[in-house]
Amino acid sequence: MTAILRDTPGHLSARDQALLLLSAIESAPAENAAVAIALLAPGLHGCPEKTAALFGLLADHSLGSAAALALARHPDPAVTRRLEQSGAGEGPAAQRARMALDLFRDAALDAAEPGQAPGVER
Numbered sequence: 001m002t003a004i005l006r007d008t009p010g011h012l013s014a015r016d017q018a019l020l021l022l023s024a025i026e027s028a029p030a031e032n033a034a035v036a037i038a039l040l041a042p043g044l045h046g047c048p049e050k051t052a053a054l055f056g057l058l059a060d061h062s063l064g065s066a067a068a069l070a071l072a073r074h075p076d077p078a079v080t081r082r083l084e085q086s087g088a089g090e091g092p093a094a095q096r097a098r099m100a101l102d103l104f105r106d107a108a109l110d111a112a113e114p115g116q117a118p119g120v121e122r
Contacts, residue, residue: 006039018047025053030062037063041070051079058086059093068096072103080104 012020017040024036037054044050051074057067071079083104086097 014044014047018044018050021050022053025057025063033063034066037066037070042073045074045076051076055082055086058096059091061092064092064096065099068100069103071097072100072107074104 021036021040021044024033024040028036037057041050041054051071054067054071057063058071060067071083074080080101083097083101087094087101
């Protein structure tokens, strides 16, 4: 399954990739759905259905962390604001939203200055 999904982004339209991702989320075993999220979600930043599905998964025991990782790499400021709102609550979805924000901010710091973020001792 992983090999097929790795090759998929270059061979399917964004619409078909989104449909495949949503289908995997809805019907594939959790481990396959998590792989689909990891491999397909990053290329679908302009797909509102995908983003909504990922937010819906934040509370999911099996797929919440995969969804958080995908949302952490989303470049849209509206997604970041929604993560901030979701992270203000309690429970697994809020914890994963905060995790996604932490990862997003860490990546932004790393991108600001390769090697070492300003003001951060390593």
